[in-house]
Amino acid sequence: MSLALDKPRSPRRPSARRSNGELYSWLFMRLSGLLLVVLVLGHLFIMNILDGGVHKINFGFVAGRWASPFWQFWDLAMLWLAQIHGGNGVRTVINDYARKDSTRFWLKMLLYVSMVLIISLGTFVIFTFDPNISN
Amino acid sequence: MTSAGAPERSGTTRGGGTLYRGDLGMWSWVAHRITGVLTFFFLFTHVLDTALVRVSPNAYDAVIETYKNPVVNLFEVGLVGAVLYHALNGIRVMLVDFWEKGAKYQRAMLWTVLGVWVLVMIPGFYFMMERTISDLLGGH
Numbered sequence: 594m595s596l597a598l599d600k601p602r603s604p605r606r607p608s609a610r611r612s613n614g615e616l617y618s619w620l621f622m623r624l625s626g627l628l629l630v631v632l633v634l635g636h637l638f639i640m641n642i643l644d645g646g647v648h649k650i651n652f653g654f655v656a657g658r659w660a661s662p663f664w665q666f667w668d669l670a671m672l673w674l675a676q677i678h679g680g681n682g683v684r685t686v687i688n689d690y691a692r693k694d695s696t697r698f699w700l701k702m703l704l705y706v707s708m709v710l711i712i713s714l715g716t717f718v719i720f721t722f723d724p725n726i727s728n
Numbered sequence: 729m730t731s732a733g734a735p736e737r738s739g740t741t742r743g744g745g746t747l748y749r750g751d752l753g754m755w756s757w758v759a760h761r762i763t764g765v766l767t768f769f770f771l772f773t774h775v776l777d778t779a780l781v782r783v784s785p786n787a788y789d790a791v792i793e794t795y796k797n798p799v800v801n802l803f804e805v806g807l808v809g810a811v812l813y814h815a816l817n818g819i820r821v822m823l824v825d826f827w828e829k830g831a832k833y834q835r836a837m838l839w840t841v842l843g844v845w846v847l848v849m850i851p852g853f854y855f856m857m858e859r860t861i862s863d864l865l866g867g868h
Contacts (some may be wrong), residue, residue, distance in 0.1 A: 626818045634815055637808050642855045647795050652785035679768035715775045718782045728786050
């Protein structure tokens with residue numbers, strides 16, 4: 594009877610299947626979170642309080658904001674960071690609670706498709722917005 | 729029988745298993761997850777509705793019009809409350825991770841988070857609901 598144990602400090606065993614992906618994901622959550630605190634709380638404060646809330650919002654309001662490259666960039670950065678930060682968070686939640694590998698796989702596929710869809714659509718809209726579009 | 733790593737006093741037997749009952753810190757984590765997931769779902773809808781500006785001004789205005797009522801207004805306050813908690817607690821998590829005294833003061837920081845949340849949400853609620861309440865009371 595032989596025990597299949599590698600010798601301690603044998604060169605090939607460790608780090609074979611390791612990657613630093615989860616470390617970068619962890620770090621990204623903190624860095625993007627810091628930026629999002631400013632971007633999102635700023636956005637909510639301006640939209641809901643300073644500019645008078647949803648009652649003031651219509652097509653003309655959006656046109657006025659996106660006339661400025663500053664706000665276009667603000668919204669673009671917020672879109673990308675929030676989608677990746679939120680998507681990464683939901684990925685963690687799926688990993689924690691899905692019980693079957695197939696459930697986990699399909700939920701994550703659904704998540705990734707929705708992230709690609711929302712990031713692409715939002716980016717497309719910000720870059721191609723036309724204030725003179727016809728009714 | 730105790731499971732590995734879990735301190736005895738924080739576990740209680742139920743159905744033969746061990747139920748983890750972490751302290752306040754566990755609930756701050758639960759709330760962080762719930763507010764995060766809710767915000768992510770809202771963001772999905774929010775990008776779709778804003779994308780209507782690319783369809784036509786009328787389509788966009790028609791959808792935004794459906795948001796201008798007291799119920800949606802209350803949801804907005806709820807959304808701001810969720811995002812604000814997530815942001816403040818997120819700063820606390822970063823301090824726990826990166827500040828050498830973070831773990832020591834995590835509980836005090838949680839109370840600070842909740843205190844700041846209340847202090848911001850009281851005027852926040854007022855300014856966000858001002859118009860809706862005065863409309864409901866018949867003023868104009």
